[in-house]
Amino acid sequence: MSPTQPRLMLPALRDVYATLVREAEELPGLPHALQAEVWTSARLGGLEAAAPHAGGRLAALGDLMTCLRAAGTPGARVFLRTLAAIGPDKGRAIAGKAAAQMADVPLPAWAGDLGDVTAGLVWLIQEGPLDGDRLVCEFRYPEGRSPHAVAVRLSYGDIPSEVVIVGDVPALMTAARQAMQAELCVVQPYSAAAVGPRLRTALEPSVTLPEDVYPAVTLARQRLALLP
Numbered sequence: 525m526s527p528t529q530p531r532l533m534l535p536a537l538r539d540v541y542a543t544l545v546r547e548a549e550e551l552p553g554l555p556h557a558l559q560a561e562v563w564t565s566a567r568l569g570g571l572e573a574a575a576p577h578a579g580g581r582l583a584a585l586g587d588l589m590t591c592l593r594a595a596g597t598p599g600a601r602v603f604l605r606t607l608a609a610i611g612p613d614k615g616r617a618i619a620g621k622a623a624a625q626m627a628d629v630p631l632p633a634w635a636g637d638l639g640d641v642t643a644g645l646v647w648l649i650q651e652g653p654l655d656g657d658r659l660v661c662e663f664r665y666p667e668g669r670s671p672h673a674v675a676v677r678l679s680y681g682d683i684p685s686e687v688v689i690v691g692d693v694p695a696l697m698t699a700a701r702q703a704m705q706a707e708l709c710v711v712q713p714y715s716a717a718a719v720g721p722r723l724r725t726a727l728e729p730s731v732t733l734p735e736d737v738y739p740a741v742t743l744a745r746q747r748l749a750l751l752p
C-alpha cells in the first residue's frame with residue numbers, strides 16, 4: 525500500500541472506490557438536491573447489491589467514506605454530505621463529520637436541501653389482480669419546492685418488484701387518472717400510517733431485492749422513514 529493511500533477494510537475494492545471518487549466530480553454541477561440524491565442512491569445501491577452480507581456492505585461504506593475524505597475534492601464533499609442526509613443510518617454521522625471537516629471546500633447552493641423533505645399524499649394504484657399494488661408517496665423540499673415521489677410496486681406477498689423515484693408527480697398522476705377513466709386501473713388515496721410500515725418492511729436491508737430495485741432503494745428508505 526502506498527503511503528498516500530488510506531488503509532481499507534476491503535482493499536480489493538480500491539479501484540471501485542477510486543472510480544466512485546472520480547465520478548463524484550459530477551455532483552457539484554447538478555441542478556438540484558434531488559438529482560444528487562438519486563445519483564448517490566444509485567452508487568450505494570450498486571455496492572449493496574454486490575455485497576455478500578450486511579458486514580460487507582458496512583465495510584464497503586466505511587471504505588468509501590475514507591476514500592472520499594482523503595480525496596478532499598468538491599465532489600467528494602458533496603458525496604459525503606449526501607451520504608449524511610440519505611445514506612444508511614450507521615454511516616450518516618460519520619459522513620456528516622467528514623463533510624464538516626472539509627469546510628474550505630465549497631458546496632453547491634442546494635446542499636442544504638439534501639434530505640430535508642416533508643411527506644405529502646400517498647396514492648394506491650391497482651392495475652389488475654396480477655399486477656399487485658403500486659404505492660406512490662409524495663414528498664416536497666422546504667416551501668413546497670420540487671415535488672417528487674417514491675413509487676413502489678409490490679407483488680403478491682408484498683415482494684417489491686419496482687422502486688422508482690418520480691420527478692414529475694403531476695404527470696404521473698395525470699396518466700394514472702386517464703388510465704382510471706379508461707377503466708385500466710384504480711387510483712385512490714391511501715393511509716400514510718398504513719403504507720409506512722408496509723413499505724419499510726418490504727425494503728429492509730436484510731431483504732434480498734430484485735437487481736433493478738437497488739439503484740433507488742437507498743433514497744426510498746430515507747424518504748419512507750419519514751412516514752408515520
